[in-house]
Amino acid sequence: MPELSNRLDGFTESIIRKMTRIAKQHDAINLSQGFPDFDPPRELLDELRIAADEGPHQYEITWGSELFRKKLAEKQSKWMGIPVDPESNIVVTCGSTEAMMAAMMTVCNPGDKVIVFSPFYENYTADAILTGVTPIYVPLAPPEFLFDPEELRRAFEQGVKAIILCNPSNPTGKVFTRSELETIASLAVEFDAFVITDEVYEHIVFEPYTHTYMASLPGMFERTLSCSSLSKTYSITGWRLGYIIGPAGVIDVCRKVHDFLTVGAAAPLQRAAVKGLELGDDYYEGLTRSYEQKRTLFLEGLDRIGLKYYKPQGAYYVLVDISEFGEPDDYKFCEWLASEIGVAAVPGSSFFREDVRQYIRFHFAKKEETLIEALKRLEKLKLYRKS
Template structure:
């Protein structure tokens, strides 16, 4: 038999999804970031109606007209510029496909792509699958800021794109205006595209401010905005994402998307379009809900005596496990599933650097689930290395 593709030789199973797979029925899964509570009732009611009346066949490849129109209205209002639903949007099968579409649109084999470390694990895979090469730029704790000189050195290699996860998974970092303006300055100076992952745009904790990179001066023309409805409406299983970019970029995105997946699920687009019509009060309540969850969980970690980095956005927290004496964070996570009954993600899966002393928890769970998780995690006190 002929040899299979060598481009996948360095790939393994997603560590995040692995932790879900090896969790038992009794495990509280704080690894893979999905809620254990229902989406808004308006979406569920719309889904029931769609089940009866459709559509049940293909929609327009790049997204139903209703979905694109509603999305354009919502994002135009929030991003501060008009978005043309016919020319500047592609609806995808989740933000995972959106990111891959963006990468395939701008990258060719041999190109280089800047990725901040720590990073969401798909970014390296996306880069390699495109035949491109990653350039890693560290985000330095405790604030997870980048070194300006290091970032400039990366740009001096003339990369094709920068991937910007904002707010960041896994750190919860919300980049401030000064940091974003510096990225913008370099991207313009070195003619680099910026691919933004904005899935946590509505989960930003006060006093932090969310700034869309495309809204910065002269950045709209070189920014490819990727996001999804998964986190904002608690529908991670619906797999509805999108790309927003100028027409000349979207024209290419449409081609990539068409031959990757043809189109996102038509009935789900119809039902989810209801959520895109929510007024600003929904997003205020949504942020308040996650602020309460964050405070509850972080207070529990503090009571247990665990050292963590307080997230400015998203719904993850990196926790230092040095005091437990494990050489491997994967070994610790597997042990914690068996002995503590809580699943986390080994932090090493997010870092290019040799880091083995962090695990990642998410807190997108009901209050009672988080309280039970904290109760179980208190048992960790018995295993500290004296």
């Protein structure tokens, strides 16, 4: 039997997806993998029924249907504050997961270096391994998860090709300030590097924080690949509709990568999702209010239980400190939490380059009744506190 590829020697399966399987095994409330338990907007579901009958059911243009790209360009031009041309600045992908991979493969050669902030979404390390690049990790220091500009400069000085930026951040919920983004941008320009952004939580930002698109900063559109998806904004994580926005020359190469990775995103789902892209400002305002209410409900519940956490500024995740329970292995703690308490979380160590094992990550993208039941179960943790 020939040897398998050695590029996967350092690979593990997704801890997040594994925790979903463990949640199902124990009938636990799944606050690990970040997907809602409520329906998408009615407009999308109604259009999906029509698309099921009328199609299209065959291949669309590989980089996205003409109508989908047109509506996406209109929406993102407004929100990003920059003109986005549907014919030259967009490639539609199978979720933001493919968008990030295609972006990495577009700008990086094997052996290149990329900067990754730690903690980070677990896929970024996998992307680096699969594209043959070396990640250089720069820590974000709690409680505000700030980076040291001098440490970031030292990372750039190592000759990096790109920096990956998740904003708002998973798993911390950090929203990078305009000043922080300007620091990153100035270093990217000085050292002639690309910025690959993951902005899937762009519409889930809590007051007083605001989201600034890296590509909207002066001089940054030409070196930024803005990756995002419709998954979180419209509660359609299973539809797998993502995209990359960037300068025409870069997008032209992205389209080639995407074409041979997946050919194209699902045609009938692109048709149905257009209805989401046409929604007005009131939808996005309502989305933010809804998640603010869920955040308040969940964090107040954690306060009553006495759990320590970092308050998220955006997205729908919260890092919780479990050090008081005396379990040094966060993975074992999460297994126990699912089996004995009935709530599933993600071990925090899967997000950190550093040897950090005192955190777990919950998400609160659930119906209020689901969160209330989860908090009721978590009340039992009071019996196991060691300190």
